[in-house]
Amino acid sequence: MKTLRFGKMPALILASALTLTLAACSGSAGGGAASSYxxxxxxxxxPSGAGGGWDKTARSIAKALGETKLVEQSITVENKPGGGGAVFMAEYATADVKNDYKLFVNSPPILINHNKKEGNSPYGYKDTTPLAQLTEDFGAIVVGADSAFDDLAELLAAIKNDPSSVTVAGGSAPGSMDHLIAVLPAFKYGIDPKAVKYVSYDGGGEAVAALLGGSADVIATDVSGVGEYLKAGKVKVLGISSAERLGGELSELKTFKEQGVDAEFVIWRGVFGPKNMSEGAKAYWTEKLQALSASDAWKAELAANGWASEYKNADDFAAFLGEQDVLIQELLGALGMAK
Known part of the structure; x- marks a missing residue:
């Protein structure tokens, strides 16, 4: 084998060769063309139908990333309804385990679906790469504008007297997030959660349609999902699951607690990638989502949807999910719904 010698090579050529070598090395770091992702x-x-919290979050993220030019490639939002997100997870955690080009938004259902007894999903947050938490929201108990119920106490008294007389709807499967929001006040009020007549729909938009169409007496959903209907005078919000009242246009909404029901429920929302995401893609999205959270375009989306900003980076988000997973297990256990 001949030894390559650079002693007589002109300095310019040598420098160029070294530059190309270094570029090639950096391009191959982290499992392939990380620098070109x-x-x-x-x-x-x-992972739901159109109109619900996940749908609005995904579209707001895509819109703000486009407006800020943080991501030059186009972002397409895709709806994958079914089982409160469980149907999508079954596909994503297997077929897309290395797909750096498919991300998704989620919230507590990714923990609830994995820990509940009925309709349990074999896949949870550990089958993904958590990238960032972006928002927090709260649950709401909502009735139509012409409902006979004017506050939470009236509704709970009616359910306690005759559970079959009140149909409560939600945009997720039994044992999922909307169901927990629906039964928590009842549970704290002394009603058997299993007695609450709950009907599930694929997404918050369908649940709202059921309420407005008369197919449901009450819906349990997120506050941000009913803002436009509240402004239009089509619904009344009987209570929200935050620890204290919210600001702005939602400041008149009473919490569960101030109505004598000691219950809270935080709806965080975040972005996830595949379990075996490349280091280059993870680093890219960690940087972009942090920049997004501080942008004026994203702040405008928060204001328009009534969301509170709550950013956590990839590591902090993963740690937070571990803590939340324990809490969800305890909550489902108390309600007799744990696997």
């Missing part, structure tokens, strides 16, 4: 369009999945 992303090279094509990205899909952001909302």
């Amino acid at each position: 992303p090279e094509r369009a990205i899909t952001m999945v909302a």
Whole structure:
């Protein structure tokens, strides 16, 4: 084998050769062309039908990333309804385990679906790469504008007297987030959670349609999902699951606690990637989502949807999910719904 010698090579040629070598090495770090990611369009999945919290979050993220030019590649939002997100997870955690170009938004259901007894999902947050938490929201108990119920106490008294007389709807499966929001006040009021007549729909939008169409007496959903209907005078919000009242246009909404029901429920929302996401893609999205959280475009989306900003980076988000997982297990256990 001949030994390559650079002693007589002109300095300019030597420098160029070294530059190319270093560039090649840096391009191959982290499992392949990390520096060139992303090279094509990205899909952001909302694991529900149109109109609900996940759908709005995914579309707001895509819109703000486009407006800020933080991501030059196009972002397509795709709806994948079914089982409160469980149907999508079954596909994503297997078929897309290395797909850096498909991300998704989620919230407590990714923990609830994995820990509940009925309709249990074999896949949870540990089958993904948590990238960032972006918002927090709260649960709401909502009735139509012409409902006979004017506050939470009246509703709970009616359910306690005759559970079958009140149909409560939600945009997620039994044992999932909307169901927990629905039964928590009842449970704290002394009603057997299993006695609450709960009907599930695929997404908050369908649940609202059921309420407005008369197919449900009450819906349990997120506050941000009913803001436009509240402004239009189509619904009344009987109570919200925050620790204290919210600000702005929602400041008149009473909490569960101030109505004598000692219950809270925080609806966080975040972005996830595949379990075996490349280091280059994870680093890219960690940087972009942090920049997004501080942008004026994102702040405008928060204000428009009534969301509170609550940013956590990838590491902090993963640690937070571990803590929340324990709390969800305890909550489902108390309600007799744990696996």
